[in-house]
Amino acid sequence: MSNTKVLPLLESEAPEAVAPCCPPLTERPFTAEEAETAARMFKALGDPVRLRLFSLVASHEGGEACVCDISDVGVSQPTVSHHLKKLKEAGLLTSERRGTWVYYRVEPSVLAAMGKLLTMAPAAA
Amino acid sequence: MSNTKVLPLLESEAPEAVAPCCPPLTERPFTAEEAETAARMFKALGDPVRLRLFSLVASHEGGEACVCDISDVGVSQPTVSHHLKKLKEAGLLTSERRGTWVYYRVEPSVLAAMGKLLTMAPAAA
DNA sequence: TGTCTATGTTGACGCTTGTCGATACAGGTG
DNA sequence: CACCTGTATCGACAAGCGTCAACATAGACA
Structure with missing residues (x-):
């Protein structure tokens, strides 16, 4: 999870948002710093319009979409x-x-990091 | 906290019983209603203090915690x-x-639903 | 009963956010 | 060049949100 270089693009303006920020929520209490970082990502998906836009991009052919394709929300x-x-x-x-x-295209590493964050502890089930 | 082993982690049992809200973000565009529902959950985790509280409960022994145990945030x-x-x-x-x-205790089914919502389709590269 | 502790509710405050119209910028076309 | 289309920024507004002090409520116990 540290360096999954699936995408050739790395000139983005978001410097630290890609880093593996936090352990699963169930593993140990978040520090204030971790909470700040992770909350920023959840907050971004915490608006219905943004969630629809994000879903439109994520589900679009090739994982990317032109603004004109998704602006009907x-x-x-x-x-x-x-x-x-x-x-x-x-x-x-x-x-x-x-x-x-x-x-616009999705940043799959961040999506994966958020998903991991929400996983329940596997607890050797 | 007498019952320590209570967390019912439902990882691969019955997916349809877990996802009452939405498909994965990458599967198809969200409808307005789906976005409204899912955004409500993301928004709840979109505050650093709430995220810390949630993590404190989720990582606490037995998956539950008294308010007095977690109120130091x-x-x-x-x-x-x-x-x-x-x-x-x-x-x-x-x-x-x-x-x-x-x-307070976590609702594991909701957590799992949110995790599934964030999963990438493995073929979408 | 009364009192103490644990937790929830109320009301108010300032800050943030979502939204729009107007406008600016970028790139293509004639 | 002028003009048009697609996208971003600006400025302003109302609504929502996080926070606190003060107060209210619930249960335990003497």
């Missing part, structure tokens, strides 16, 4: 842009401009 | 109570009064 265009920026700042998405359009 | 007692209420309303914790103390 019931809010204005500036609001869509605002939420995409938030997701990017949280390290969940990366963006790349290709000609006229901007493409 | 740097905020006042009413604030702790407020956050525990939020986690309860989000379905992440349940509470039970036993004599003088109130015990």
Whole structure:
């Protein structure tokens, strides 16, 4: 989980968001620092519009989507842009401009880290 | 805390009994209702204090903890109570009064559902 | 009964957030 | 060049949220 270099892109503006931040929630109490880091990611998914946008990108063909493909979520265009920026700042998405359009794609390592964080302790079951 | 081995970890038993809310984020775009439901849970974990409280309960012996055991997170007692209420309303914790103390415990099915929601489809690379 | 401790509720405060319209910027096309 | 489309930023507003002190409630025990 430390360096799964599945993606050739690493010029993102989110510097530390990719690092394995925390152990599973059930393993030991979070420190204040860990909680701060992890809460930032959960908070990013804590809005319905952002969650829909993220799901639209994540489920799109090739794991990426142009803004024009996903901007029909019931809010204005500036609001869509605002939420995409938030997701990017949280390290969940990366963006790349290709000609006229901007493409967003999911950061799978972060997604995996959050998933691990939510796993119950396997406890030798 | 007499019963120490109570955590029912339902990892691969019956997936349909675990996911009342949503498919994995990568499977298909969320509907507005699904996003609303899931975002409520993510939002509950989107605060550092709540995340620490949740982690304290989840990692505590027996999967449950008295408020007095976890209330040292740097905020006042009413604030702790407020956050525990939020986690309860989000379905992440349940509470039970036993004599003088109130015990909180994690809702493992919800935790598992959130974890599944974050899983990447293994073929999506 | 009264008192003490543990926890929840209320009300108020400031800060953050989601939203929009207006505007700016980037890139393609004619 | 001018013009158009796609996307980001700005400025402002209302609503929501985290926090606390004060108070209320519940149970234990003398």
